[in-house]
């Protein structure tokens with residue numbers, strides 16, 4: 596069997612984002628509705644064993660990179676135990692985590708020993724009052740989680756900052772200084788119209804092409820550094836180690852190089868962040884599917900991957916929001 600997973604558009608799919616919960620201990624206004632209660636029930640969650648079976652199937656087919664995400668992955672109980680299982684799967688070369696860092700000061704060391712190598716932390720503001728307005732959370736906890744992660748030896752630590760006009764676009768330079776000071780990598784992200792919260796935030800949309808031009812007036816930006824396996828296009832600030840990635844799903848989509856799929860906590864595989872194309876693994880797993888049948892189903896699911904998202908053409912079409920997809 597081939598160890599490359601090629602989709603109908605010739606793209607080599609080698610990266611899976613694994614959502615271990617759709618719940619979150621923050622409520623970023625552009626992501627999760629404040630009064631949202633319609634989370635999956637525990638019996639709908641894939642168990643650790645079920646998750647490991649699906650990831651093992653994909654690893655045998657050529658998936659090399661696994662990112663644990665959510666919702667907020669650290670709210671899933673015993674996460675380090677799952678990470679230990681995932682890190683033992685043959686073929687998984689890169690195991691990483693996306694987190695809001697609220698619970699990271701307690702879990703960073705355990706996650707590192709379990710096998711997480713790299714982490715991305717969402718951080719939209721360094722101002723406590725503004726951070727609370729955006730997320731309803733406590734900035735101190737996040738900063739202390741970040742510092743624990745740094746001390747635990749995670750490298751690189753990447754900060755993900757969603758840029759919103761008149762909300763936090765005046766803070767990019769402060770975030771740059773913060774990242775230079777701590778040797779973090781910075782990634783700036785455009786808002787996407789995912790679900791009602793995402794669509795309402797589109798009024799704060801700011802093209803990162805404009806942001807880049809603004810930064811170029813103040814800093815010398817060296818383009819083309821750090822190719823990476825993801826959608827970010829990186830520049831480096833001359834005279835520093837800081838790399839800034841621009842993730843531009845709206846102003847310059849990167850679907851032609853999309854190498855990823857997403858497994859949601861209920862066992863739904865989403866083939867595209869911005870489309871409804873999906874495949875349900877849970878019914879198969881619970882009906883006693885064999886490992887070889889599971890591997891064949893996992894391969895067949897890749898044929899459903901659409902060519903591209905349509906965030907710009909059809910912003911109204913996606914009811915699913917980011918936390919339920921495995922953002």
Ligand code: SAM
Nearest residue numbers: 626665666667693694695717786787793917922
């Ligand atoms: N809780 C984890 C975290 O904070 O990284 C993982 C899941 S979170 C949904 C993943 C990322 O999606 C975060 O960086 C968040 O800011 C981003 N996000 C959520 N909704 C978004 C939207 N509508 N547009 C752009 N980014 C969004």
